[in-house]
Amino acid sequence: MKVMFSGVSVECISGDIAAQADITAVVNAANAQLRPGGGVAGAIHRAAGPGLEEESRTLAPIKPGEAVITGGHNLPNRYVIHCLGPVYGADRPEEKFLSDCYRNALKLAEEHGIDSIAFPSISTGAFGYPMKAAAEVAFHTIKEAITSLRKVKLIRFVLYGKDALVLHEEVASKILSD
Numbered sequence: 001m002k003v004m005f006s007g008v009s010v011e012c013i014s015g016d017i018a019a020q021a022d023i024t025a026v027v028n029a030a031n032a033q034l035r036p037g038g039g040v041a042g043a044i045h046r047a048a049g050p051g052l053e054e055e056s057r058t059l060a061p062i063k064p065g066e067a068v069i070t071g072g073h074n075l076p077n078r079y080v081i082h083c084l085g086p087v088y089g090a091d092r093p094e095e096k097f098l099s100d101c102y103r104n105a106l107k108l109a110e111e112h113g114i115d116s117i118a119f120p121s122i123s124t125g126a127f128g129y130p131m132k133a134a135a136e137v138a139f140h141t142i143k144e145a146i147t148s149l150r151k152v153k154l155i156r157f158v159l160y161g162k163d164a165l166v167l168h169e170e171v172a173s174k175i176l177s178d
Contacts, residue, residue: 001169005176006146009154012172014165017158018047021076023118025069026158027105029125030082034060034068039125049074056082064091065100069108079114081105085123088130095137098123102141109152116154121164131164135171143175 002011017026017040029040034056036045045052051073059068059082067083083105086097101122109117119138123129142155157172159165 001172003172003176005143006149008146008149008152010142010146010156010172010176011154012157012159012165012168014160014162015158016043017118017120018043018075020118020156020158023077023116023154023156024114025079025081025109025112025117026072026075026077027117027119027122028080028082029120029122029127030062030084032061032063032084034062034082037126040120044075044080047075048072048080052080065097065104067101067104067108069112077118079112081108081117083122085127085129088123088128094123094129095133098129098134098137099141102138103145106142106145106149106152106155110149113151115151116156117152118156118158121157121159121168124164131167132171135168136175139172139175 028044031037055070062084064086069081072078083101086094124131124134
């Protein structure tokens with residue numbers, strides 16, 4: 001799925017976030033210490049190599065909703081933007097913190113002249129955020145932020161599995177066509 005909204009291409013694909021060679025920055029669904037872990041953080045750190053953890057160490061800890069930027073190291077991307085999403089049911093208000101993740105990542109992308117950014121579905125794995133609710137927050141936030149973007153021209157959601165892809169495509173189509 002690909003839609004144009006306010007001059008920015010928004011797309012959803014199924015794939016590996018650490019293998020987006022045509023994207024300038026990938027977003028890491030990070031933990032507070034910016035360390036390797038499971039899921040997205042594990043995949044990104046494994047692909048980027050030990051230099052990513054070394055560079056990240058000086059930026060930690062981060063709080064829910066915050067975003068920081070590092071180099072891409074061995075990834076095919078110039079940058080990694082690390083966001084700490086909320087733990088559902090623990091970090092309140094979850095919706096605000098999740099929205100802040102997307103907003104702050106896009107702000108960093110603009111500040112660094114990044115033209116393309118790939119997001120995972122932040123907080124929906126080990127952090128337990130219901131995927132449909134998380135997708136709604138993500139696309140509402142992007143719709144709100146997109147009109148102020150000058151540098152970012154491509155926003156890609158890289159999703160794990162067909163079910164996640166279908167759900168995100170449905171939510172994106174509904175929100176971005178309103």
